[in-house]
Amino acid sequence: MELKSVIMDEAAVRRSMTRITHEIIEKNSGSEDLCLIGIRRRGLPLAAMLRDNLLRFEGRDVPLGCVDISLYRDDLSELSDLPETGSTDIPFEISGKKVIIVDDVIYTGRTARAAIDAVFHYGRPRMIQLAVLIDRGHRELPIRPDYVGKNIPTSHSEMVSVLVGEIDGKTEVQLYQL
Numbered sequence: 001m002e003l004k005s006v007i008m009d010e011a012a013v014r015r016s017m018t019r020i021t022h023e024i025i026e027k028n029s030g031s032e033d034l035c036l037i038g039i040r041r042r043g044l045p046l047a048a049m050l051r052d053n054l055l056r057f058e059g060r061d062v063p064l065g066c067v068d069i070s071l072y073r074d075d076l077s078e079l080s081d082l083p084e085t086g087s088t089d090i091p092f093e094i095s096g097k098k099v100i101i102v103d104d105v106i107y108t109g110r111t112a113r114a115a116i117d118a119v120f121h122y123g124r125p126r127m128i129q130l131a132v133l134i135d136r137g138h139r140e141l142p143i144r145p146d147y148v149g150k151n152i153p154t155s156h157s158e159m160v161s162v163l164v165g166e167i168d169g170k171t172e173v174q175l176y177q178l
Contacts (some may be wrong), residue, residue: 001159001176007152008173010165013133016149017046020131021053023147028098033126035063035092039103039115045164046133047102065090067101069114088118095123100147104162105134111139134173136160 008016028034031054038047044066051064067088099113112130119128131147136154152160152175159176162167 001178004158004175004177006172007160007175009151010171012150013149013171013173014049016133017049018053020147020149021050021057024050024100024129024131025054027129027146031058031060031062033096034100035065035094036100036102036172037065037067037090037094037108037115037119038067039101039111040066040088041104041167042104042162042164043102045166046104046131046162047100049167050100050102061104063092065092067115067118069111070117071118082120088122090119090122092123093123094119096126098129099125100129100131102131104132104164105136105160106130106132106143107136107138108159109139112143112145113141122143133162 025031036047036051038044047064051062054060054062099119101112101119103111106112116128119125129146132145133149135145135148138156149162154160157178159178161174161176163172163174165171
């Protein structure tokens with residue numbers, strides 16, 4: 001893989017997450033009955049960023065959880081006989097709530113579909129919305145995010161990598177040629 005460019009630096013990521021937070025507040029007429037669920041791994045720190053922004057802008061501490069989608073993937077048998085799984089942590093009731101699933105990149109839509117399946121395993125939300133930092137196109141399923149930080153049209157021979165400080169030591173979005 002060859003690094004083609006850094007598409008977003010940390011300041012640009014933070015600005016996009018701030019804008020997404022304001023869009024969430026506007027679309028939901030505030031932050032009441034909202035909860036955030038980050039998709040493991042990099043969706044969780046992005047969801048935490050949204051939670052911190054909601055606290056700052058709305059004065060409300062929105063519940064934050066995370067979901068591991070490994071066992072909900074439709075390509076599970078293609079990946080491995082024994083998939084590596086992380087933990088799902090949803091320490092609050094989601095039934096009747098507006099759940100916002102947060103991920104770093106949407107590509108085919110399969111991860112988002114798996115996350116929706118996982119969320120329904122824990123309850124029946126009133127509504128599910130999807131927030132992503134990067135939409136790179138090439139959908140294979142009829143899934144469209146409600147909130148997008150940046151659209152980056154890519155080819156199938158490219159890869160978008162989102163780095164977050166909590167995992168990678170720095171925050172930025174990179175584009176690679178495969």
